[in-house]
Amino acid sequence: MTKTLAEARAYAAGLVAALDGRDLAGLQPFIIPPFTALTPVADVLVAEPRILLGAQNAHWEDAGAWTGEVSVPQVADAGARLVEIGHSERREHFAETIETTGLKVRAALRHGLHALLCIGEPAEVKDAGDSTAYILAQARGALGGLTAGELANVVIAYEPVWAIGEHGRPATAAELAGPFAALAAEYGGRAAGVLYGGSVHQGNAAELLTIAGVEGLFVGRAAWQLEGYLELLEIAQGAAIRA
């Protein structure tokens, strides 16, 4: 719930202007504004189709009596080419489950959108030493049974719950090694990408991108201001070129 229409339009316009004529080799920028801003931002991004526009959620049914929900065909109609599914806040506050995330992944893929599946364990699971088993269960539960072609349109974002948001702290390289090794073994080269998210900022992004299996970053607060996002894109491109 960040950005009014005017703010979202200004952000997108600034992004388009900043990337004009720039080589984005090694990068796939994406932005995921609130539903209300999808169409205004899509209209701005017509000038810069290299930026992937996403919705923060969508229902698994195409239409029907689900008051207050928004479907994949509707977000696609509004301009989204990607759907974020299963963010930890959706799982915690809106009863999102492995089953519903799986249904939503299928709905996104059925309509030709990319699915961005978020997975991540709460602090107590980490403290019990069960992080990898927990996130693999989330991923396998939602992605099991997909064809290779379908999986190729899925992006996985590992966002430990304890690392996200103002009360979170960034995961360390040592904490990420095991989970990313497991994700790489199962999804590396098969999914469209495996990302890390959770308190990423301009000071830690480069190091996070050196961790084996981390193919990209999913950033909240540090990208809310355009200057911050542009700086992160520079850092990610530098890392891609070195890799």
Ligand SMILES: O=C(CO)COP(=O)(O)O
């Ligand atoms: O939840 C996130 C992206 O979905 C990450 O948020 P922060 O980068 O603000 O921790």
